[in-house]
Amino acid sequence: MDLNGYKTPAVLVVGAGPVGLVMAAELSRHGIPCRIVDQGEGASSKSKAVSVHARTLEIFESMGVIEEALRRGRRLVGLSWHSGTRRVAHVTFEGMDTPYSFELGIAQGDTEHMLAEHLLRLGIPVERRVRFEGLEQDTDGVTARLRLGDGAQETLRVPWLIACDGARSEVRHALGFPFKGTTYEEQGLHADVRLTWPAHFQAPADQNIFFLGPPGFMAALPLAADGHYRLVFLLRPGDGVSREATLENLQAQAAARGPAGVTVRDPAWIDTFRIHCRMVDRYRSGRVFLAGDAAHVHSPFGGQGISLGIQDAYNLAWKLALVIRGVGRPELLDSYDAERRPLAAETLRSTHTTTLAIRTMSALRHPLGCALRDGAISFITSRPQLKRRAGPALGMLTRNYRGSSLCAEDWPASRGTPGLAAGDRAPDAAPLSRGPRHTLLLFTEGRLVDLAEEVGQRHGDVVEPVLVVPRAERPAALSGTPHRVVLDADRALHRRYGARSECLFLIRPDGYIGYRNLPADRGKLRGYLRRVFLT
Template identity: 40%
Template sequence: MTDCLIVGAGPVGLTMAAELARYGVGVRLIDRAPHATETSKALVVWSRTLELMDRMGCSQAFLEAGLRAPGASIRSGGRTLGHPRFDTIASAYNFALMIPQRDTEGLLAAHARAFGVEVERQVELIGFTEACDGVEARLRHANGYEETVQAPWLLGCDGAHSAVRHGLGLAFTGSAQGDDWLLADVRLDGPGAPPPDEIATYLHRDGPFVIFPIPNGRARVVATVGKTEAGHARPDPTLAEVQALVDRRAGGDIRVSDPVWLTNFRINERKVSEYRRGRVFLAGDAAHIHSPAGGQGMNTGMQDAVNLAWKLAMVIRGMAGEGLLDSYSPERSAVGDLVLRNAGRLTDLATLSNPAAQFARNLALRFLLGLHAVRDRIATDEMDKTHCAFRGSFLVARTTSWRSAEPRLQAPPGRLIRALPV
């Protein structure tokens, strides 16, 4: 029996499907793409997400596949302004786990498969209608065959161009940032290359330049490359253009080679005002997109999924009333607002163009990053979100502590699963 139809089999949809299936809920997971992501895309899994994966039962596979980055550096004009560290995060996973999204999806798909969930590919949601007791969804298969599916709940995990969000008619409010950005997955060599486990940010007068480590000796380079005229598409960068940018912004002692992905992108910052309409829910990029600064996008979406999964499971299995689901949208929307705001501020700070403002920023960073308390706060608040709470949620108001609100769900074949609110 299909209790939940999940649209979109990226990290968010796979997390949703695996968690619901773990609680004994019948799911169907569809995706219109013919295959899983083949590029690196989202790169970092943060501490709170790893804690949730630990509860899900798949953290070890991620730890074995990923690269642990214990800290970062911020540099400008040949000087190091500071070294934020992640080992002060109050978690057993006090590091950034660098792992390409293609590997994340592969590991989550294998985890979901262990609970009997398979992704149905080249199956597209073409429309749906809602009734008082469920949703009627129309699906189209690769061969043109169309089917109608009845399910009590519809979950939109289908990304920034979400068919579920469009079907609900929800506004995706926000804007696109003006600059184009370059992205290059390459190998780096030379005396100027940062340590292979460090996230390195270079604040240059022409714009920021960031190096993210990737497992197996690779790295991602991300940098602003100016504005493109309206209606004109910037061509993908060449390796020579990447090398010239690295020389200009990082000092000329780093060699780039062996590219596997060269592209441009533009930052969009958009969000819906509500994550739920009746029996239809949104999670991940279907509900919120923002600057990649801080690496919070995929993590926030996966945490959306975990939050919704345990609540839906309790309602479907008759352990709670549907009123429990009213907490999902306000809780996760508040987190989305926070991430959107913080990521935007980090991007604005990094892309200052006025020389006087750049000088003041660098001076302030050099001073502040010399203070242990500030470095710790940056690691926890801006990057990891381990201290994120829902003080405004009616769930918190109705309980004396989170622990008294913990649901306990019996998952097949009789294992006791403890699900903490997220």
């Protein structure tokens, strides 16, 4: 489909939080015209989500906004758990298999401003004070009813609609999707403040800090400016603790739960919140999709909400773009729910378990119980296996789409790289992949150049062939190829991919392995490409 003359948007994105902004930006990067509307006045004035993990930073790199994100945030290299002033556990993010071996502390408002500015550079302004009021859909498209800021009503006809309008999603309500789950009995109190730590407590400025004092749980999450933190308290029913959103109450809670002498001042905002654990049964109804908090909400412990939603958008955008352009098979869109909903369910389970553990641990009062708790936490988190896995798991680097109908392999079981399979995040995907196309890695001494030529001629608009050769210089057989050649003289890339002989890997636009084949077989590759593309 030629979209150059497209006069109306192909997609309406409802909601301009981080998920909606990434969705619109990625659709635009893939050549799809869209509109994005939001009922609010502007970006969030509260920090809300303050943790962006490594996998999402890789996404920001592919979008071209990583430098701005790093400028606006603070690099956090780990997290520490304290009992009083004594550190009982530490998890590091350093040494992970990524250029971004850290968590970025950045207020949600800053993330939204950054993404909105990026979207505007792409020629798409966020339409503010526009409320979604309802929809009807048929086999050809969606009719959305919008209420504009001046009170006028607009009826908009679009082929597709994507709901990124948060936990209270009006689109989800219009679809009649139940939001199944529970609301925890605990209540949260949080604020953006300045903290002054006492001299006897060495607070690392590059780590999230958690306290399990006898009165209850407290978190201090560093923000970009020195001395500024997101302060979070977990309040249990019947604990006699004030719920007042005041500076005096923040100071009282911090003094009781944190190190003696800590001072709280200059709150930018203070609020209470409830904790929910809910998700929908499906992410799609016909031509309408749900993403982010519109589809799933969970406990904030783990800080994975914003990253989970952004990765929803990153997964869906390229698939929908291929279908709209008439290049991708419509079945591509079925894989969005199949790939993303299980990961959301896994996140809900893990954050629920963490929340219950914090509930139990922070309820302890007796010194002996607290000592046993601290010893158990210290022992468990010091285990080498956990220390190796904790950072990548929190960084969302180990999430995969194994078992997806869109991920396949023809690869001998005895010739694989341990831990690597179709559906996994591709090693070193960022420098290997350029732009929004699939990347076909051909590990070869030069004999696969004909396959590169065939794929380039047939699928060049959607697949970029890249020849990876274990040489320091380009072989003569590749001297005339127009395709990119990567020299891998030390075979480091070959080892990463388990390429002991000529083989191929097809990396999807979202950086995951869609297909791998050893030995490289053009017939089997053609068969897989026919499953994805119409041409």
